[in-house]
Amino acid sequence: xxxxxxxxxxFVALGYFFKYFKxxxxxxxxxxxxxxxxPALALVxxxxxxxxxVVFNIIFIAYLSMFxxxxxxxxxxxxxxxxxxxxxxxxxxxxxxxxxxxxxSYVESxxxxxxxxxxxVYDQIGSFVALLTIGMVLIAWGSQKxxxxxxxxxxxxxxxxxxxxxxxxILLHGxxxxxxxxxxxxxxxxxxxxxxxxxxxMKLEIKAFKNFFKESIVALGIKMxxxxxxxxxxxxPFFDFDATWMRVTFIEIAMPPMTMATVxxxxxxxxxxxxxxxxxxxxxxxxIAIPTWNFILS
Numbered sequence: 001x002x003x004x005x006x007x008x009x010x011f012v013a014l015g016y017f018f019k020y021f022k023x024x025x026x027x028x029x030x031x032x033x034x035x036x037x038x039p040a041l042a043l044v045x046x047x048x049x050x051x052x053x054v055v056f057n058i059i060f061i062a063y064l065s066m067f068x069x070x071x072x073x074x075x076x077x078x079x080x081x082x083x084x085x086x087x088x089x090x091x092x093x094x095x096x097x098x099x100x101x102x103x104x105s106y107v108e109s110x111x112x113x114x115x116x117x118x119x120x121v122y123d124q125i126g127s128f129v130a131l132l133t134i135g136m137v138l139i140a141w142g143s144q145k146x147x148x149x150x151x152x153x154x155x156x157x158x159x160x161x162x163x164x165x166x167x168x169x170i171l172l173h174g175x176x177x178x179x180x181x182x183x184x185x186x187x188x189x190x191x192x193x194x195x196x197x198x199x200x201x202m203k204l205e206i207k208a209f210k211n212f213f214k215e216s217i218v219a220l221g222i223k224m225x226x227x228x229x230x231x232x233x234x235x236x237p238f239f240d241f242d243a244t245w246m247r248v249t250f251i252e253i254a255m256p257p258m259t260m261a262t263v264x265x266x267x268x269x270x271x272x273x274x275x276x277x278x279x280x281x282x283x284x285x286x287x288i289a290i291p292t293w294n295f296i297l298s
Contacts, residue, residue, distance in 0.1 A: 008105045009287060011194055015201020026202035029195050037195060038100070039165030040188035042124070045117040046169035054245050055121055061235065062099075062126025065253045066134075068234075069095040069227045076222060080215070088142020089270040090215055093262065093278040094222045095138075096131050097255035099123040101196040102283065106255075106290050107248050108193050118248040124166055131261050136268075143269035203259055204280045211273035219278050220256070224289045228254040247297045254293045256282025 019026070049055065073094035077087040097103070100123040107119050177185070209216075231253050239246050262275045 008102075008109050008197055011105070011197035012201040012204070012283065015198030016204050017201075018198070019202040024202050026199045029199050029202075033192065033195050033199070035161050036188050037192040038162040040185045041116065041120060041192055042162055042165035043169050043172075044182075044185050044189050045120060046166055047172055047175065049117055049121075049169075049173075051170075051173075057239070058118060058121050058245065058249050059125050061231070061249050061253070062122045063130065064234070065227060065231050066095050066126070066130055068230055069222065070134075072226060072230075073219070073222050076218065080218065082215070085142050085269075086212075086215070086271050086274060088138055089265055089274045090219055091138060091142075092135065092265045092270065093216075093257040093275060093282075094219045094227075096127055096135060096258040096261035097223065097252065098200075098258045098282070099127045099252045099255050101200050101259055102286060103252050103255050105193055105197045105200075106251060106286070110251070110291075110294050111244065111248060113193075115244060115248050118245050119252050122249060122252045124162055127258065128160075128163070128260075131258065131264070135261060135264065139265055139268035139270060200259065200283055203262075204283060205276045206280065208273055208276045209281060211277050212271070213277065215274055216278040216281050219274075220282050220285055223257060224254050224282065224285060228293060241297055247294070250297060251290060251294060254289060256286045256289075 015026070070091065073091045074087075077090045080090075082090055099119055103119045103123060104116055107115055228250065232250070235241075235246075235250070241247065241250070257275075257279050259279065262279045265275045266272045
């Protein structure tokens with residue numbers, strides 16, 4: 001198990017120390033991933049994907065887990081008597097998981113690159129769409145500043161390059177590309193895992209860990225322990241946990257808070273310290289939580 005997750009740890013460390021000794025280039029790398037690596041993955045994997053019961057089950061499980069997280073985080077936040085701005089931040093980091101950057105890395109390490117199509121469906125059709133709809137409403141509700149986006153801006157936010165690639169991949173389902181085109185896409189796809197894992201390392205902010213520590217720990221307990229535990233109870237009687245797709249999907253449920261959700265929360269006026277603190281601690285906690293959940297499923 002240690003050997004399987006060691007590449008994740010190494011790439012996270014490389015990203016962190018590169019930022020520490022040189023500079024933070026994560027925004028540029030994110031742009032590359034969004035415009036090249038993720039679309040290439042979508043075009044390679046989804047074009048070959050059979051749209052069957054498994055795919056629709058993954059989407060259903062993704063939204064069900066986020067619904068459960070929404071209810072639990074809201075009521076626990078109210079019990080903690082969090083003010084609206086803090087409560088909204090608390091809910092954002094408890095609901096939306098890092099099902100792409102961290103999720104892809106763990107799935108590739110614990111299983112293989114062939115299974116990346118499952119977290120891709122979970123992330124793009126589940127987590128990402130939910131973030132840009134429900135998440136933006138939640139951020140606006142808790143925001144301390146007014147943000148008005150035009151219809152064109154909202155449409156542009158939703159129709160991202162990865163989502164466009166997914167649409168094209170569905171339309172081109174079963175189409176065989178020329179060898180040189182397929183070769184370029186596969187090479188771009190291979191850049192995804194190293195880049196996204198180093199991006200996570202660059203996003204780590206060790207200095208922020210002392211701020212809102214209690215709230216961060218509670219949010220991580222909800223996101224990475226309580227919600228997966230509840231979902232295990234809900235799903236176990238109805239789904240085959242010996243199936244690889246089910247294990248991968250469940251691992252996605254337990255992922256730490258989403259990097260993109262944290263960025264949007266901060267830009268939207270939510271609490272920066274709580275968001276960054278939970279993001280960083282979640283990445284570190286994932287080195288224990290994700291292998292543990294994978295071991296339980298095995």
